[in-house]
Amino acid sequence: MCGIVGYVGPRDAVSIILNGLKRLEYRGYDSAGVAVINGNQIEVRRDAGKLSQLIDLVGKSPLQGAPGIGHTRWATHGAPSARNAHPHVGNTGKVVVVHNGIVENFLEIKDEMMAEGVNFLSETDTETIVHLAEHHQAAGVNFVEAARRTFKQIEGANVVLLMSVDEPDKIVTARIGNAGGVVIGLGENENFIASDIPAILEHTRKVIFLESRQMAIITRDSVRIETLEGVEVSPEIHTIAWDAVAAEKGEYRHFMQKEIHEQVRALTDTLAGRVDFKAGRIRLPELNLTPEIAKRIQRIYITACGTAAYAGMVGKYLIEKIARIPVEVVIGSEFRYSDPIVDENTVVLAISQSGETADTLAAMEEGRRKGGIIWSIVNAIGSQAMRVSDGIIAMQTGPEIGVASTKAFTAPLVDQYMLAILLADLRGTIDEKTRKALVADLRLVPDLAGRVLDTESEVEKVAHALKDITGCLYLGRGINMPIAYEGALKLKEISYIHAEGYPAGEMKHGPIALIDEEMPVLCIAPKDPWHEKMISQIQQAKARGGMVIAVATEGDELIKGMADHVLWIPEAPWMLSPILTVLPLQLLAYHIAAIRGLDVDQPRNLAKSVTVE
Numbered sequence: 001m002c003g004i005v006g007y008v009g010p011r012d013a014v015s016i017i018l019n020g021l022k023r024l025e026y027r028g029y030d031s032a033g034v035a036v037i038n039g040n041q042i043e044v045r046r047d048a049g050k051l052s053q054l055i056d057l058v059g060k061s062p063l064q065g066a067p068g069i070g071h072t073r074w075a076t077h078g079a080p081s082a083r084n085a086h087p088h089v090g091n092t093g094k095v096v097v098v099h100n101g102i103v104e105n106f107l108e109i110k111d112e113m114m115a116e117g118v119n120f121l122s123e124t125d126t127e128t129i130v131h132l133a134e135h136h137q138a139a140g141v142n143f144v145e146a147a148r149r150t151f152k153q154i155e156g157a158n159v160v161l162l163m164s165v166d167e168p169d170k171i172v173t174a175r176i177g178n179a180g181g182v183v184i185g186l187g188e189n190e191n192f193i194a195s196d197i198p199a200i201l202e203h204t205r206k207v208i209f210l211e212s213r214q215m216a217i218i219t220r221d222s223v224r225i226e227t228l229e230g231v232e233v234s235p236e237i238h239t240i241a242w243d244a245v246a247a248e249k250g251e252y253r254h255f256m257q258k259e260i261h262e263q264v265r266a267l268t269d270t271l272a273g274r275v276d277f278k279a280g281r282i283r284l285p286e287l288n289l290t291p292e293i294a295k296r297i298q299r300i301y302i303t304a305c306g307t308a309a310y311a312g313m314v315g316k317y318l319i320e321k322i323a324r325i326p327v328e329v330v331i332g333s334e335f336r337y338s339d340p341i342v343d344e345n346t347v348v349l350a351i352s353q354s355g356e357t358a359d360t361l362a363a364m365e366e367g368r369r370k371g372g373i374i375w376s377i378v379n380a381i382g383s384q385a386m387r388v389s390d391g392i393i394a395m396q397t398g399p400e401i402g403v404a405s406t407k408a409f410t411a412p413l414v415d416q417y418m419l420a421i422l423l424a425d426l427r428g429t430i431d432e433k434t435r436k437a438l439v440a441d442l443r444l445v446p447d448l449a450g451r452v453l454d455t456e457s458e459v460e461k462v463a464h465a466l467k468d469i470t471g472c473l474y475l476g477r478g479i480n481m482p483i484a485y486e487g488a489l490k491l492k493e494i495s496y497i498h499a500e501g502y503p504a505g506e507m508k509h510g511p512i513a514l515i516d517e518e519m520p521v522l523c524i525a526p527k528d529p530w531h532e533k534m535i536s537q538i539q540q541a542k543a544r545g546g547m548v549i550a551v552a553t554e555g556d557e558l559i560k561g562m563a564d565h566v567l568w569i570p571e572a573p574w575m576l577s578p579i580l581t582v583l584p585l586q587l588l589a590y591h592i593a594a595i596r597g598l599d600v601d602q603p604r605n606l607a608k609s610v611t612v613e
C-alpha cells in the first residue's frame with residue numbers, strides 16, 4: 001500500500017524517484033505524484049491512474065530539482081483523483097508532504113485548521129499534516145521542529161515525508177505507530193528514502209530501518225535519527241544481500257510467473273544451513289529456542305492474513321502431528337477481538353511476507369501485551385514483524401513483487417515443518433528414527449517442486465479449457481484442505497473469477513447444491529491419508545454433472561479415469577505434499593488470468609502490503 005521514495009543529493013531527483021516508484025508498483029496503488037524543490041519553489045506533478053500516466057505528464061510538463069519526494073497512493077480518504085493524489089502542498093506553498101497510513105484524528109485537526117482559515121484542497125486525511133507543519137512554522141519554529149511537533153500530534157500508524165523551501169537541503173521523515181516501513185539508503189554524498197528496499201537497491205545496499213516513533217533528518221551528507229522526543233539514536237546499518245536483478249522480471253512475462261518458478265531455489269535456500277541431514281537435526285538459531293522454552297510451551301497461536309494464514313493452517317497440522325502441541329490459527333484481524341488465552345507458556349507465531357501487515361502486527365502486539373512468546377516467520381528483512389519478535393525464522397525467498405503471494409506461501413510450509421521437528425526434538429517427544437526419517441524427507445522437496453513446475457505447459461492447456469468459467473469450487477481434506485483455500489484465493493485475486501475453497505467433507509452440508517455442468521470442481525486428491533475420502537468426493541461431484549479437475553499423484557489410474565482434467569504431482573511424503581499440490585494451482589490461476597489478459601502482478605483493488613486496518 002502507498003509507495004514512498006525520497007532523494008537528497010546532487011542529481012536530479014525526478015528520474016530517481018520515478019524509477020524507485022516503478023519498483024514499488026507491486027504494492028498496489030491508484031494514483032501517483034512527485035515533488036521537487038527547485039530554488040525557492042516547490043514543484044509538483046501528480047495524476048490519477050498508473051505511473052505511466054505520471055511519466056507522460058512529467059514528459060509533457062517537465063520539472064527538475066532536488067531534494068524530491070514521490071508517492072503511489074492507495075486511496076483510503078477520498079477517491080483516486082489528481083486532486084487527492086500526493087504530494088500535497090500547504091497554503092503558504094512552503095511545505096510539501098507524502099504519507100502512508102491513516103491520520104486517525106484528522107477530522108479534529110481539520111476543524112482546527114479550518115477555524116484558522118486554512119483552505120483544504122483535497123478530501124484526504126494527509127492534507128492535515130502539511131497544514132499543521134505550516135501552522136507550526138508560522139508560530140516561529142524552524143522546519144525540523146515544526147515537523148517534529150506535527151508528527152507528535154498525528155495519531156494512528158503513519159509514515160510521513162516532509163520538505164520545506166525554508167530548509168531546502170533536507171527531507172524530514174517519521175515513522176509513527178506500526179506503520180509500513182521506512183528504509184533510509186546511504187549513498188556517497190547522497191541519500192535515499194523508501195517504503196521498501198527494491199526502490200533503492202540499484203543505488204545502495206547500506207540501509208537503516210526507522211523504528212516506530214523515530215524521525216530522521218536527512219541531507220545529502222548526513223542522516224540524523226532521533227526519537228520524536230528529540231533524543232538522538234545511533235542506528236544499526238544493515239547491508240542488504242539481494243541483487244537488484246532479483247527484483248527484475250527477466251525472461252518471464254510477469255513477476256508472478258517468475259516467482260512461481262523461483263520456488264525451487266527458495267526451497268533450497270530455506271533448507272541451507274538449517275538441516276543437518278547426517279545427524280537428522282534442525283537448527284533455527286534466530287528463533288532463540290532453548291530446551292527450557294520448548295518444554296514449557298503449552299499452546300501455539302498462529303496468526304496471519306490471507307495466504308500467510310493458509311500457510312499457518314498447514315502449519316497447525318504439522319506442529320500438532322509432529323510436536324503434539326495444540327495449535328490454533330487465528331486470522332490477524334480477529335486475534336485481538338477474540339480475547340485469546342495467552343500467557344508466558346503460549347507462543348504467538350506470526351507469518352507474514354511483508355512483515356508490515358497492520359492486522360498481523362496488531363495481533364503480535366496483543367500477544368506481547370498478554371505476556372506471550374512472540375515468534376515470526378517473515379520475508380522482508382528489517383520489517384516491523386521481525387523487530388518486535390523474540391525469535392524469527394527468516395524466509396529465504398528474496399523479494400516477492402507479484403501481489404499474489406506464491407514463494408512466500410511454500411517457504412513457511414517448510415519453515416513450520418522444521419519448527420515442528422525442532423520442538424519435538426527439544427521436548428524429547430520424538431524418537432530418533434522418526435526424527436531422522438522426517439528430516440531426510442526434506443532433502444526431496446526442491447527436486448519434487450521442480451518436477452511439478454516442469455508440467456507448466458500441461459497446466460496451461462487446462463487453463464485454456466477453463467478460461468471462460470464464472471466460478472469454481474476447490475475441495476481438499478486434512479493437510480491439503482488449506483490448499484483448497486489458497487488455490488481459490490489465487491484464482492479470485494488475479495482472474496476475478498469467483499472461487500470458493502471448502503473442506504471436502506463439508507460439501508454435502510451445503511455447497512453440493514451449487515454443482516451442475518456450469519460449476520467446475522477442483523479436487524485436491526494426492527496420495528495422502530485422505531485419498532479415499534477424496535475419491536468419493538469426486539464421485540459425488542461427477543454424479544451431479546460437475547466438471548472435475550483433480551490434483552493427483554502420478555500413476556493414480558483411478559483418478560485419471562474419473563476426472564476431466566488431472567494436474568499431476570510426483571509421489572511425496574504426505575506431510576510435505578501441500579508444498580507440491582499448491583504449485584499447479586498457482587500455475588493454473590496465473591495462466592487463466594494471463595489468457596484473460598489481466599494485470600497479473602497488480603490486480604485491481606489489491607495491495608501487496610496491507611498497512612491499514
Ligand code: AGP
Pocket residue numbers: 305306307308351352353354355356357360403404405406493606607608609610
Ligand atoms: C496473497 O496472494 C495475498 N495478496 C494476501 O492474502 C497476503 O498474503 C496477505 O495480505 C498477507 O500479507 P503478508 O504476508 O505480507 O502479511
